[in-house]
Amino acid sequence: xxxxxxxxxxxxxxxxxxxxxxxxxxxxxxxxxxxxxxxxxxxxxxxxxxxxxxxxxxxxxxxxxxxxxxxxxxxxxxxxxxxxxxxxxxxxxxxxxxxxxxxxxxxxxxxxxxxxxxxxxxxxxxxxxxxxxxxxxxxxxxxxxxxxxxxxxxxxxxxxxxxxxxxxxxxxxxxxxxxxxxxxxxxxxxxxxxxxxxxxxxxxxxxxxxxxxxxxxxxxxxxxxxxxxxxxxxxxxxxxxxxxxxxxxxxxxxxxxxxxxxxxxxxxxxxxxxxxxxxxxxxxxxxxxxxxxxxxxxxxxxxxxxxxxxxxxxxxxxxxxxxxxxxxxxxxxxxxxxxxxxxxxxxxxxxxxxxxxxxxxxxxxxxxxxxxxxxxxxxxxxxxxxxxxxxxxx
Numbered sequence: 001x002x003x004x005x006x007x008x009x010x011x012x013x014x015x016x017x018x019x020x021x022x023x024x025x026x027x028x029x030x031x032x033x034x035x036x037x038x039x040x041x042x043x044x045x046x047x048x049x050x051x052x053x054x055x056x057x058x059x060x061x062x063x064x065x066x067x068x069x070x071x072x073x074x075x076x077x078x079x080x081x082x083x084x085x086x087x088x089x090x091x092x093x094x095x096x097x098x099x100x101x102x103x104x105x106x107x108x109x110x111x112x113x114x115x116x117x118x119x120x121x122x123x124x125x126x127x128x129x130x131x132x133x134x135x136x137x138x139x140x141x142x143x144x145x146x147x148x149x150x151x152x153x154x155x156x157x158x159x160x161x162x163x164x165x166x167x168x169x170x171x172x173x174x175x176x177x178x179x180x181x182x183x184x185x186x187x188x189x190x191x192x193x194x195x196x197x198x199x200x201x202x203x204x205x206x207x208x209x210x211x212x213x214x215x216x217x218x219x220x221x222x223x224x225x226x227x228x229x230x231x232x233x234x235x236x237x238x239x240x241x242x243x244x245x246x247x248x249x250x251x252x253x254x255x256x257x258x259x260x261x262x263x264x265x266x267x268x269x270x271x272x273x274x275x276x277x278x279x280x281x282x283x284x285x286x287x288x289x290x291x292x293x294x295x296x297x298x299x300x301x302x303x304x305x306x307x308x309x310x311x312x313x314x315x316x317x318x319x320x321x322x323x324x325x326x327x328x329x330x331x332x333x334x335x336x337x338x339x340x341x342x343x344x345x346x347x348x349x350x351x352x353x354x355x356x357x358x359x360x361x362x363x364x365x366x367x368x369x370x371x372x373x374x375x376x377x378x379x380x381x382x383x384x385x386x387x388x389x390x391x392x393x394x
Contacts, residue, residue: 130332
């Protein structure tokens with residue numbers, strides 16, 4: 001928005017260059033009272049990249065130009081919210097729209113009975129339709145609240161550890177070598193992650209109406225060893241510490257490395273093209289928000305794909321002995337109990353390899369493809385909407 005002031009206004013009501021006959025003119029000794037406006041980006045007397053000219057005392061001031069773009073301020077304001085809107089769409093897709101993919105992916109991972117491994121997105125979409133038809137759409141979004149609680153606990157623990165420990169949050173060397181506070185964060189969030197996993201894979205057919213804070217209650221009960229009925233096959237949290245921390249640390253190292261590499265190449269590729277374009281191009285301004293999102297997307301995709309076998313083992317160890325009943329992922333109806341008897345991480349790996357083959361580690365992999373395809377589609381759609389909006393404004 002540009003300031004609304006009379007044409008030819010030069011401060012304190014004095015006119016110089018465009019003085020009318022018989023009007024009062026400014027004296028040289030009053031020139032120090034005439035001040036220049038600050039360098040405010042988007043001001044009507046500035047062009048992009050220019051600074052306010054400093055006038056000496058008594059120098060005639062020139063009125064604002066008439067050829068300026070009246071929509072420049074509006075485009076800049078819209079552009080400020082472009083990054084926020086695109087980031088919000090990405091966050092919404094990752095945590096809400098993609099949640100059915102997370103539900104089916106986890107159910108397939110812990111279902112050692114399954115004959116259909118759902119390695120392609122076509123079979124995953126078919127089983128989603130069957131579950132939605134028999135149990136309703138609520139079955140595909142179960143446990144979504146608990147996933148937000150676990151993320152909040154992890155972020156809160158990371159922030160507290162960063163404040164009260166000498167480990168810097170963004171020191172790359174310390175963060176990769178000592179993995180910052182990822183280990184402690186995984187350990188703190190581990191019992192709540194187990195409770196959230198149960199809510200996500202538990203069949204909606206036998207579920208009562210869960211409360212919002214059931215994840216917290218069950219997580220505390222899992223940590224303290226009371227309040228939740230478990231079988232003797234339940235693995236203690238100490239036995240789950242190593243695979244949980246290993247997965248968390250490797251996921252961070254892979255994602256942070258890929259993110260930095262992708263961001264480096266994107267910025268290197270765009271550095272030569274941006275200066276050649278018009279500096280007022282709203283499309284260039286919009287494109288400046290996307291390298292971060294693309295890098296984050298590629299980092300999450302690479303980490304999830306590379307660690308998928310380890311995640312399968314981790315989920316089976318967490319779910320063992322919790323008396324969880326899941327949906328039959330072969331049929332889309334009926335339920336199956338989880339009665340595994342793994343002694344630990346090594347025994348789980350050997351059992352999956354022996355009984356289900358190497359592809360058994362990738363059960364439900366089609367959900368990953370659906371999840372990130374949906375993510376890409378939403379990002380591109382959001383970019384097209386904002387690009388069209390900004391082009392119309394300009």
